[in-house]
Amino acid sequence: MPAFSEAVLDLDLDAEISRITGALRTGVRRFKKRGIVVGISGGIDSSVVGALAVAAVGKANVFGLLMPERDSSSETTPLGHSLIGHFGIDHAEEDLTPTLEALGCYRRRDDAIRRAIPDYGEGWKSKIVLPSVVDTAQLRFFSVVAENPAGETIKARLDLPAYLGVVAATNFKQRCRAMLEYYHADRLNYVVAGTPNLLEYDQGFFVKNGDGAADLKPIAHLYKTQVYRMAVALGLPEDICSRPPTTDTYSLPQSQEEFYFSLPYDKMDLCIYARDHGVTAAEAAPVVGIPADAVERVYKDIDSKRRVAVYLDSPPLGVADLTGPPAAKAKRP
């Protein structure tokens, strides 16, 4: 086996684009549908999936959906419209805010945050964060970081009801988006394309019956590093290709590594590859650029998240086998 290096993530992008677009066409035909709905967030993953969908079935058969809400970044909608224009596809913009307000999403979330920060209220912003796996052996428990209207920041650990309450409330966002995607898919007789990459799919970085709900997941076998390279190969706009990943779920800016992953995506990709290919922490450390004991902690965190992902990706369990033919599992390059 060749020595472990960043080159393990190299990919013949043209061949892979051809393979994915072929699989998308096959998938749409298998379900006897007429096209593909893609939720466009302005992030790298949905942009690449949109481009792949257009390449697979043609722009006349792809429908883009913009679904911003109150806490979305100010970049989300302009970037989404820019992509829609780039693809030349039909689209709709659905503002989720009134729906989320009616469901009590924001109120329920704020009530949960007040368990940790009693003064939290109107005019405050927040996000939830995890401790670093690299810097500490601490178990990973969420804290809420809140900014009051005066710009002061307060951080407090979430107890179980607060943590579950914040997550349950914010999950309304992804579930409402899935509901709208399927509304448009049903009226157009289209399928819904999901946008998780390998990192998100493998590590359970999605909401069950939310962004985890899709008919096709065309990039779930690609490391995030490969998705960025594919974006360039697909000719996506520069501002998309260079945009760092965010969650775009909380009112304070939040990177994916402070919310979920242990490391920035490029290092996380290498750790997942290394974990799955028998690369020891000592061998991986110089390539990833962190100490071997930190790699060991990342490996444990990967395993821990995989245990959670089993539930997120599991079909309903019956007493008898309800699954029918085994679900097709994504093949990794």
Add this chain to the structure above:
Amino acid sequence: METVEKELKTYVVETFLFGQGGDELQRDDSLLEQGIVDSTGVLEIVAFLEEKWGISVEDEELVPENFDSLASLTAFVKKKQPTEAS
């Protein structure tokens, strides 16, 4: 078995195993690696310790050495409550 450990085992078996399989659970078994609890489950255990023994768990104490087995949990409770939890 000491009282603290017995109470912890009863709690873990009743809460996470629905009362089943307590005979097989050994004091040094890793609750995390055996899949008995995940990080959410550890939060539940933290709440139990705080309620049962009045312990306040600091961020830096949230490490596997304190929470990964009945033995480590027992040692942690006794360290935090040396007189009450004997």
